[in-house]
Amino acid sequence: MDMDRAGSVSARRKKSTLLFLRDLLVIFMVAVLVSFLIKTFLIRSFFIPSQSMEQTLVMDDRIIVNELVPEVTPITRGDVVVFKDPGGWLPAREEAQQPPLIAAVDWFLAFVGLSAPDSNDHLVKRIIGLPGDHVVCCNALGQLSVNGVPLDEPYVALPPGETKVSRDDFDEVVPDDSLWVMGDNRYNSKDSRYNGETPLEGFVPIDNVVGRAFVVSWPVDHWSWLGNYPETFAGVDEGAG
Structure with a gap:
């Protein structure tokens, strides 16, 4: 028993x-x-592969991106967006070979959104011009203007002693369904200004936008919300047309 x-x-x-x-x-x-x-x-993680958005975003920062933008929530001027290369912005690169186990782990982490191995295939910039906007730089004070409205851009990083927000002048009208984007590190950013020889002449199709970055998630001491500075672009819509 x-x-x-x-x-x-x-x-x-x-x-x-x-x-x-x-x-x-x-x-x-x-x-x-x-x-x-x-x-x-809904959301996805990316890491910052370059210095083009300093000091807003530092190289190797991790950001969380709202993927409801622009499909559900409209994009606005000032948004920091992640987008796929429109063609010719990024240099061709060879895929690094990984040991099978590490490759499998990386694939799984990417599958669940904890890793972003394709960050190097995307770019992160700030939207300055929406479709139809007239974007001009620079005026006598070194400012950029959108639809005739000069912008006070507190997010811009410039070299010491420099007041002009772009090394080179430009005068562009943004085509339909496209964006004009710039890095906050204005003297170290290969953005819309410097991709005029690419097939889309420096403009980014809205369809290429993956989403809007809204928070720096890592490292912990860099944690911050990412704003789109509506006060900077106040009055720009009234000048459109």
Whole structure:
């Protein structure tokens, strides 16, 4: 009888362990599915591959991007956006070969949105001009103007002693369904100004926008919300037309 009782207890323990492992597997799979859906439809992580957005974003910062922009939420001037290369902005590069195990782990982390191995295939800039905007630089004070309205741009980083917000002057009208984008580190950013020889002449199709960056998530001491400075672009709509 004691042996039967011991066997019964052992069987119950084994069954409990299997049920526990099953529940853990279900929880894990649900977490993976939820992470995948969030990454696919809501938010996604990217890292900053260059110095073009300093001091707003520092190289190797991680940012969280709202993927509802622009499909659900409209984009606005001043937004910091992540977008796919419109063609010719980024140099061709060879894919680095990884050991199979590391490649598998990286794929899984990318699948659930915890890694961003394709960050080097995307760019991060600030929207300055929307479709139809007349973007001009620079006036006598070194300012950029949109639709005739000079902008006071507190986010811009300039070399010491420099007051002109762009090394080179330009005068552009943004085509339909396109954007004019610039880096905050104005003297170290290959943005719309310096891609005029590419197929789309420096403009970024709105369809190429992956989303709007809204927070710096890593490192912890860089954590901050990313604003779009509506006061900077106040009155620009009234000047459109």
